Amino acid sequence: MYKGGKIIASLILFVAFLSIPFFYNMGKVNAGPENLQASISQLDGQQCVESADYMRSNHMQLLNKWRQSDVRDGKTVYVNSQGKSFDISLQSCLECHATQATKNTVGVNNPALKTSDQFCVSCHNYASVKPTCWSCHAGPEGAPK
Amino acid sequence: MFEKALTGSKKYWAWIIFLLVVIAVGFMAYLRQYNYGLGLTGMSRDVSWGLYIAQFTFLVGVAASAVMLVTPYYLHDFKKFGKMVILGEFLAISAVIMCILFIFVDVGQPMRILNVLLYPQLHSVMFYDMCVLVGYLVINFVVGWTTLGAERKGIPAPKWVRPIIILSIPWAFSIHTVTAFLYAGLPGRAFWMTAIMAARFLASAFAAGPSLLILLVLIVRKVSKFDADPPGVGAIQSLVKIIRYAMIANVFFYICEVFTAFYSNVPEEMAPFKYAFVGLDGHASLVPFMWTATILAFLGIALLVLPTRKNKVLLPIALLSVFFANWIDKGIVLIIAGFVPNSFGRVTEYFPTMNEISIVVGVYAIGILILTILYKVAVSVRTQNDQ
Amino acid sequence: MSINRRQFLRRAGMVTALGLGGSFVITGFRGKKVEAASEYETSKQGLKAKHWTMVVDMSKFKTEEDFKRVTESCVSIHNIPDFGNPKDEVKWIWKDDYEHTFSGGENEYLTEEFKKLPFTIMCNHCEHPPCVKACPTGATFKREDGIVAMDFHRCIGCRFCMGACPFGARSFNYRDPRPFIKKIDPDFPTRTPGVVEKCVFCVERLADGLMPACVEASNGGLIFGDLDDPNSEVRKIISTKYTIRRKVELGTQPSVYYLIGGGEHV
Numbered sequence: 021m022y023k024g025g026k027i028i029a030s031l032i033l034f035v036a037f038l039s040i041p042f043f044y045n046m047g048k049v050n051a052g053p054e055n056l057q058a059s060i061s062q063l064d065g066q067q068c069v070e071s072a073d074y075m076r077s078n079h080m081q082l083l084n085k086w087r088q089s090d091v092r093d094g095k096t097v098y099v100n101s102q103g104k105s106f107d108i109s110l111q112s113c114l115e116c117h118a119t120q121a122t123k124n125t126v127g128v129n130n131p132a133l134k135t136s137d138q139f140c141v142s143c144h145n146y147a148s149v150k151p152t153c154w155s156c157h158a159g160p161e162g163a164p165k
Numbered sequence: 166m167f168e169k170a171l172t173g174s175k176k177y178w179a180w181i182i183f184l185l186v187v188i189a190v191g192f193m194a195y196l197r198q199y200n201y202g203l204g205l206t207g208m209s210r211d212v213s214w215g216l217y218i219a220q221f222t223f224l225v226g227v228a229a230s231a232v233m234l235v236t237p238y239y240l241h242d243f244k245k246f247g248k249m250v251i252l253g254e255f256l257a258i259s260a261v262i263m264c265i266l267f268i269f270v271d272v273g274q275p276m277r278i279l280n281v282l283l284y285p286q287l288h289s290v291m292f293y294d295m296c297v298l299v300g301y302l303v304i305n306f307v308v309g310w311t312t313l314g315a316e317r318k319g320i321p322a323p324k325w326v327r328p329i330i331i332l333s334i335p336w337a338f339s340i341h342t343v344t345a346f347l348y349a350g351l352p353g354r355a356f357w358m359t360a361i362m363a364a365r366f367l368a369s370a371f372a373a374g375p376s377l378l379i380l381l382v383l384i385v386r387k388v389s390k391f392d393a394d395p396p397g398v399g400a401i402q403s404l405v406k407i408i409r410y411a412m413i414a415n416v417f418f419y420i421c422e423v424f425t426a427f428y429s430n431v432p433e434e435m436a437p438f439k440y441a442f443v444g445l446d447g448h449a450s451l452v453p454f455m456w457t458a459t460i461l462a463f464l465g466i467a468l469l470v471l472p473t474r475k476n477k478v479l480l481p482i483a484l485l486s487v488f489f490a491n492w493i494d495k496g497i498v499l500i501i502a503g504f505v506p507n508s509f510g511r512v513t514e515y516f517p518t519m520n521e522i523s524i525v526v527g528v529y530a531i532g533i534l535i536l537t538i539l540y541k542v543a544v545s546v547r548t549q550n551d552q
Numbered sequence: 553m554s555i556n557r558r559q560f561l562r563r564a565g566m567v568t569a570l571g572l573g574g575s576f577v578i579t580g581f582r583g584k585k586v587e588a589a590s591e592y593e594t595s596k597q598g599l600k601a602k603h604w605t606m607v608v609d610m611s612k613f614k615t616e617e618d619f620k621r622v623t624e625s626c627v628s629i630h631n632i633p634d635f636g637n638p639k640d641e642v643k644w645i646w647k648d649d650y651e652h653t654f655s656g657g658e659n660e661y662l663t664e665e666f667k668k669l670p671f672t673i674m675c676n677h678c679e680h681p682p683c684v685k686a687c688p689t690g691a692t693f694k695r696e697d698g699i700v701a702m703d704f705h706r707c708i709g710c711r712f713c714m715g716a717c718p719f720g721a722r723s724f725n726y727r728d729p730r731p732f733i734k735k736i737d738p739d740f741p742t743r744t745p746g747v748v749e750k751c752v753f754c755v756e757r758l759a760d761g762l763m764p765a766c767v768e769a770s771n772g773g774l775i776f777g778d779l780d781d782p783n784s785e786v787r788k789i790i791s792t793k794y795t796i797r798r799k800v801e802l803g804t805q806p807s808v809y810y811l812i813g814g815g816e817h818v
Binding site: 201202203204209210214271272273274277278280288289290291347348351353503504507508509510511513 | 684
């Protein structure tokens with residue numbers, strides 16, 4: 021191969037560079053967010069607007085649909101699969117999911133990652149997702165300032 | 166072909182590095198704006214568009230003007246433009262990229278800009294403007310690169326390019342027409358809501374764009390061995406004729422506007438012109454600009470009509486006059502005076518901030534960098550073939 | 553070990569295609585997008601109409617206090633910031649004088665007093681809104697009940713709508729509004745820098761069965777109702793009394809009417 025040595029050496033360097041994060045974090049395994057269901061089940065065996073399983077994998081899509089329905093279609097009530105009605109609002113979420121309501125500290129084990137004991141925030145921090153909801157809406161910590 | 170841009174003289178690299186430094190300064194300014202918001206600009210509740218959108222509008226014209234070379238050369242087989250046409254196409258590419266960047270730095274939520282594609286609104290002129298601009302960029306890139314690539318190998322350009330070249334002609338008209346429709350369709354903005362807006366835009370574009378192109382040809386002639394208008398061909402003088410008529414048409418259209426506004430004596434129609442030429446309610450920040458543009462426009466026309474157009478010193482002066490007359494008219498006054506007076510008949514003035522100007526200069530530097538690289542490639546291919 | 557460039561590119565392309573395709577297959581297995589058997593409804597107590605319309609009875613706006621009460625009611629529930637300068641200003645409902653509100657029809661013989669007569673101004677919720685036509689993303693849109701609403705999530709901040717609006721009803725968030733809001737109401741979102749906002753006829757309150765905040769605070773100065781309903785108060789006023797609207801000649805058909813002369817309602 022033409023200039024084979026140089027190419028292979030650069031490739032190795034490239035792969036090494038890309039894998040820095042893996043090596044950097046090696047051995048610092050932290051437990052995943054645990055006990056996320058606990059807070060909601062404390063509320064007299066209630067569930068969220070849908071089953072925990074459904075919410076865990078689909079809450080983002082559901083929130084997008086809520087947004088579409090409430091803001092654009094003017095339909096402000098969500099009737100879930102069991103026929104129960106909910107007001108479409110992030111405040112509806114926070115009624116159960118804010119810490120003051122549940123008196124429960126749920127979060128992740130790794131104290132370094134546990135920047136908040138709030139349900140949404142702790143899990144999003146763990147998963148390193150940064151939704152922008154709270155730059156406009158009042159978050160689980162209550163109204164900003 | 167791109168590798169040709171990677172070898173060059175010391176001067177070439179010094180120029181590139183200089184542009185990169187300017188771009189870096191502009192980029193830092195943009196980061197500040199990104200973090201703070203558009204409040205860092207001079208724009209306000211009343212004057213909600215400023216220099217960014219004005220540059221965008223002006224540069225769409227520069228981009229469209231490539232058609233003034235493409236049409237004669239490809240449609241009418243006007244051979245004189247043979248060496249110049251690639252420079253026109255590459256100028257169009259760099260101008261369209263600047264247009265897109267100016268829109269980008271102007272939006273308040275740049276991260277959401279793809280919403281325009283995600284939720285296309287067929288009733289919004291902005292949507293069509295985006296479509297035609299991106300289309301024009303692709304067309305010019307494909308045409309320019311393919312024809313130049315064929316030339317490098319010394320073979321004729323592939324047959325499939327020709328329909329695309331022909332398509333680029335109406336497309337060039339469409340980009341500037343649609344841009345004019347952004348303004349001409351708004352009720353309550355008397356300065357913009359005029360049927361002649363698209364025609365005015367095209368006329369000013371076909372004056373300013375080719376002027377810039379000739380100036381670029383003169384520069385290229387100085388800094389390289391490539392002459393797009395070798396002695397005896399007369400491409401520049403042919404283009405000068407186009408510029409002359411386009412500029413006369415542009416001034417004529419403007420006079421039509423002034424006549425309609427003042428003879429009809431409708432206050433809303435007159436107010437923006439008064440603001441631009443003599444000031445309104447004691448606000449007169451645009452007056453010096455507007456008179457400079459007026460003088461330059463007539464000076465440019467005079468120099469291009471008289472035999473002075475063949476003078477080596479006076480020709481660049483004439484072209485610079487035409488270019489800057491149009492730049493002031495479209496790149497400053499048109500947008501700002503459109504917001505004066507506001508919906509309540511009050512005058513709010515607009516003064517760009519230093520941060521805003523740095524961003525504008527930065528975007529221009531990106532455009533010039535792209536232009537330099539493209540021209541370097543074109544010139545290298547040409548001079549290599551000549552030897 | 554000798555392949556030419558063409559072969560190399562082809563093989564590299566195939567490997568990339570395989571990799572991308574493979575990743576789709578894997579995510580396809582993982583992604584469980586079960587639709588919940590759910591529905592979306594309008595709220596039962598919500599107020600409904602075919603064409604929401606506002607009548608401003610100028611005879612009820614006499615003192616500075618009358619205007620302030622109305623504006624304050626809006627500012628407090630909609631988290632409207634006060635930047636203290638006209639450049640960044642955000643306003644949904646405010647007052648201006650007759651001369652400027654109805655600019656264009658200059659009558660130089662009007663007394664100064666008349667020229668300076670204050671008028672309440674808000675978004676006109678036009679039947680043919682130029683802002684909606686201009687918006688490239690549908691962030692501002694007209695609802696079936698005639699309200700020109702805002703979807704702050706979708707706005708890219710191009711400000712085309714501000715150029716299109718002939719009434720100066722729209723404000724842009726030139727900077728972060730949060731530090732400039734007196735007291736944040738958690739029930740309504742604040743806005744993020746870079747989006748446009750305006751009066752939305754309190755859609756969030758209508759859904760809860762409440763009249764717009766300014767109407768409640770106006771002591772009868774603002775009358776709100778369905779213009780399509782022949783028995784509504786707004787319809788009766790508009791069809792029998794002398795009302796004016798801003799810039800009707802533009803054909804946008806504003807839904808805000810100013811009742812002149814006022815007196816007793818129908």
